[in-house]
Amino acid sequence: MTARERVAAISFAVSTIASIVLAVVYWRGGQTQAEGVCLFVVTGGIGFGIVNWAKHATPHDEVTEARHSLASSEAWFEEESGKLTGEGTVGRRRVLVGLAASALAAMGAALLFPIRSLGPRPGKDLKHTPYGDGAVRVVTENGEPVRATDLAVDGIVTVWPEGHTGAPDSPTLLIRTRSSQQFKPRDGREDWTVDGLVAYSKLCTHVGCPVGLYQAASGLLLCPCHQSTFDVLDGARPVFGPAARSLPQLPLGVDGSGYVIARGDFSDPVGPGFWDRDR
Amino acid sequence: MTTNFTPPAPATKRVARWIDRRLGAADFVRTALNKVFPDHWSFMLGELALYSFVVLVATGVYLTFFFHPSATEIVYHGSYGPLQGVHMTEAYRSAIDLSFDVRAGLLMRQIHHWAALLFLATMVIHLGRLFFTGAFRRPREINWMIGVTLLILAIFNGFAGYSLLDDQLSGTGLRIAYSIALSIPVVGTWIASLLFGGEFPGPDILTRLFIIHVLLLPALIAVLLSAHLFIVVRHKHTQFAGPGREEDDVVGERLWPTYAAKALGLFFLTAAVLCLLGGVAQINPIWVYGPFNPAEVSSASQPDWYMGWLDGALRIMPGWEVRAFGYEIPNPFFPAVLLAGITFGLLYAWPFLEARVTGDRAEHHLCDRPRQRPVRTALGVATLSFYVICFFGGASDVLSSTFGLSVNAVLWTFRVALIVVPPISAATSYRLCRDLAARDGLTLESRVSFREIPARLLGRS
Numbered sequence: 001m002t003a004r005e006r007v008a009a010i011s012f013a014v015s016t017i018a019s020i021v022l023a024v025v026y027w028r029g030g031q032t033q034a035e036g037v038c039l040f041v042v043t044g045g046i047g048f049g050i051v052n053w054a055k056h057a058t059p060h061d062e063v064t065e066a067r068h069s070l071a072s073s074e075a076w077f078e079e080e081s082g083k084l085t086g087e088g089t090v091g092r093r094r095v096l097v098g099l100a101a102s103a104l105a106a107m108g109a110a111l112l113f114p115i116r117s118l119g120p121r122p123g124k125d126l127k128h129t130p131y132g133d134g135a136v137r138v139v140t141e142n143g144e145p146v147r148a149t150d151l152a153v154d155g156i157v158t159v160w161p162e163g164h165t166g167a168p169d170s171p172t173l174l175i176r177t178r179s180s181q182q183f184k185p186r187d188g189r190e191d192w193t194v195d196g197l198v199a200y201s202k203l204c205t206h207v208g209c210p211v212g213l214y215q216a217a218s219g220l221l222l223c224p225c226h227q228s229t230f231d232v233l234d235g236a237r238p239v240f241g242p243a244a245r246s247l248p249q250l251p252l253g254v255d256g257s258g259y260v261i262a263r264g265d266f267s268d269p270v271g272p273g274f275w276d277r278d279r
Numbered sequence: 280m281t282t283n284f285t286p287p288a289p290a291t292k293r294v295a296r297w298i299d300r301r302l303g304a305a306d307f308v309r310t311a312l313n314k315v316f317p318d319h320w321s322f323m324l325g326e327l328a329l330y331s332f333v334v335l336v337a338t339g340v341y342l343t344f345f346f347h348p349s350a351t352e353i354v355y356h357g358s359y360g361p362l363q364g365v366h367m368t369e370a371y372r373s374a375i376d377l378s379f380d381v382r383a384g385l386l387m388r389q390i391h392h393w394a395a396l397l398f399l400a401t402m403v404i405h406l407g408r409l410f411f412t413g414a415f416r417r418p419r420e421i422n423w424m425i426g427v428t429l430l431i432l433a434i435f436n437g438f439a440g441y442s443l444l445d446d447q448l449s450g451t452g453l454r455i456a457y458s459i460a461l462s463i464p465v466v467g468t469w470i471a472s473l474l475f476g477g478e479f480p481g482p483d484i485l486t487r488l489f490i491i492h493v494l495l496l497p498a499l500i501a502v503l504l505s506a507h508l509f510i511v512v513r514h515k516h517t518q519f520a521g522p523g524r525e526e527d528d529v530v531g532e533r534l535w536p537t538y539a540a541k542a543l544g545l546f547f548l549t550a551a552v553l554c555l556l557g558g559v560a561q562i563n564p565i566w567v568y569g570p571f572n573p574a575e576v577s578s579a580s581q582p583d584w585y586m587g588w589l590d591g592a593l594r595i596m597p598g599w600e601v602r603a604f605g606y607e608i609p610n611p612f613f614p615a616v617l618l619a620g621i622t623f624g625l626l627y628a629w630p631f632l633e634a635r636v637t638g639d640r641a642e643h644h645l646c647d648r649p650r651q652r653p654v655r656t657a658l659g660v661a662t663l664s665f666y667v668i669c670f671f672g673g674a675s676d677v678l679s680s681t682f683g684l685s686v687n688a689v690l691w692t693f694r695v696a697l698i699v700v701p702p703i704s705a706a707t708s709y710r711l712c713r714d715l716a717a718r719d720g721l722t723l724e725s726r727v728s729f730r731e732i733p734a735r736l737l738g739r740s
Contacts, residue, residue: 036558047547
């Protein structure tokens with residue numbers, strides 16, 4: 001036995017022992033790290049052994065093999081392909097070939113119909129949220145309604161339309177801005193805020209991540225996914241990052257009991273853009 | 280009674296003969312085992328990808344025995360304390376149970392994830408090797424395109440895999456995927472709706488992703504991988520030029536026994552590294568992320584590495600979109616769909632583009648050295664630098680918090696770098712190639728003067 005072969009033999013032996021240890025570890029309740037190390041020794045021992053064996057105990061003759069051109073000879077190819085395509089006979093049946101091809105194409109199109117069953121017709125759902133069903137109180141994730149005075153200055157809370165807590169398309173950020181901050185309402189939205197409270201869709205207009213980080217001092221909302229930044233004081237206009245549109249705003253009001261309500265749906269479809277969003 | 284006694288043949292020989300009498304396979308097997316493979320360290324990169332795939336299939340099958348791809352809402356009452364009483368989907372719970380309550384379950388899950396990362400990494404490096412050595416030229420264009428297809432399928436399958444678990448991170452990834460589908464002009468809303476079964480999160484996406492991840496894509500990968508290997512054998516492997524190594528021969532070791540043994544050994548060593556990583560290097564700790572809640576996201580949300588360039592491109596893209604005639608092409612379309620389309624379109628087309636530009640349509644079986652093709656090398660390096668910058672752009676938030684820089688400054692750096700760095704790296708690598716080639720030329724001349732070595736032995740120029 002050469003030295004190399006001895007190394008290989010020891011590797012195989014160590015691997016075998018590790019297999020036994022692995023069995024014991026597993027039997028005694030298992031432990032991820034120990035199992036991983038055991039399996040490492042098991043497979044590594046076999047691999048190391050084989051490579052050692054191959055490198056030093058098997059023949060190492062360098063062999064030269066000729067390469068032959070892959071292409072068939074031109075004459076043979078012409079003759080055989082002529083036979084297969086039946087040159088001279090296809091011409092007469094051109095109409096038949098055309099009809100067969102169109103039948104296959106039609107079958108391909110027909111097979112698309114089952115694919116249509118995979119999902120509903122898109123569009124309507126993308127443009128409406130449960131807020132559109134009529135004036136509704138906004139509630140926190142625990143389902144509790146919010147009073148205009150509940151939120152401290154600089155406070156921010158995620159709310160939903162009552163009865164739709166957790167609805168994926170209607171998480172809304174309710175933010176109380178500082179009285180010192182100059183809030184610039186959009187035209188026609190002068191009465192959409194209540195007592196410094198303003199509400200925007202929480203879904204980023206870039207790819208729909210929840211816009212969760214609020215820098216109260218500057219009035220900026222930051223999306224943690226791709227760092228789009230929105231100016232809360234200026235209609236949630238995008239001021240940095242890849243988002244191209246403002247966060248849709250929610251028209252707020254107060255009901256008779258002093259709870260914050262939404263008076264209608266968002267100003268725009270929420271979340272990421274799509275082809276016929278403005279239609 | 281005859282006394283003719285023939286000693287019984289060894290068992291292996293008897294089995295071989297039994298098979299040969301039924302399949303006539305001896306001739307084929309002998310040819311296959313005599314196959315010659317040239318030896319070079321860079322030729323084993325594809326092998327590593329193959330072995331990672333084997334590990335992926337083995338561990339993946341194990342995981343399917345425990346994972347339930349169900350979006351049914353349940354409340355957790357399992358053995359992991361911090362999640363007691365938390366609402367989650369059954370998919371997430373089964374992944375948690377698999378990690379904490381199934382012996383060796385976490386090990387298998389982590390090996391599977393590491394194997395996926397290695398699978399993609401070795402594929403990309405393998406692709407780089409083929410590109411920079413010109414191993415895509417005739418007659419290998421078909422195999423190049425199969426390889427690019429394998430890469431695309433592997434990326435999709437990796438994404439489908441980690442999206443199944445329905446944790447906070449994977450849910451965020453799925454939401455981004457949904458928005459990217461939605462951004463495709465004209466048909467985007469249809470594609471998104473048909474894929475997810477409705478508006479995000481969609482009732483059916485987990486079950487659909489599951490069958491895509493465990494059956495559809497792996498089967499396609501297995502078929503194309505077989506074709507890929509078959510074509511390699513058919514073509515005979517490329518080799519670097521050297522004494523006696525010409526276009527019309529292939530010099531190396533026979534498959535049997537040395538090369539086969541080395542390959543088998545390499546498989547076990549690959550598995551060993553993956554087992555060690557799976558055992559001691561934690562990956563994708565979904566119990567830390569928590570179950571997916573569409574109203575929440577954590578910062579430092581990064582995808583697996585092979586999606587990093589896409590995430591970075593999404594971040595680096597300025598906030599532009601196209602709006603006209605009441606229709607719009609949303610912002611994510613450009614970095615995610617268009618860039619990806621151009622990337623893989625160019626990869627598919629490269630062998631034909633290069634042949635068209637150089638007019639070189641001859642068969643090539645000798646690998647180029649990168650310095651021999653300065654233009655190709657420069658273009659390759661520039662392209663790589665583009666994607667590397669995109670990749671690091673995907674970590675812009677982590678970089679800004681780690682180094683205490685403003686997010687805006689970091690992002691602007693990436694925007695500028697994306698335009699400036701590729702031309703610079705192209706120019707640098709072009710010069711480097713020319714200088715290295717010139718140095719080779721000097722060596723060639725000085726050696727030829729006292730030893731008559733044919734130029735071809737020192738590499739074609």
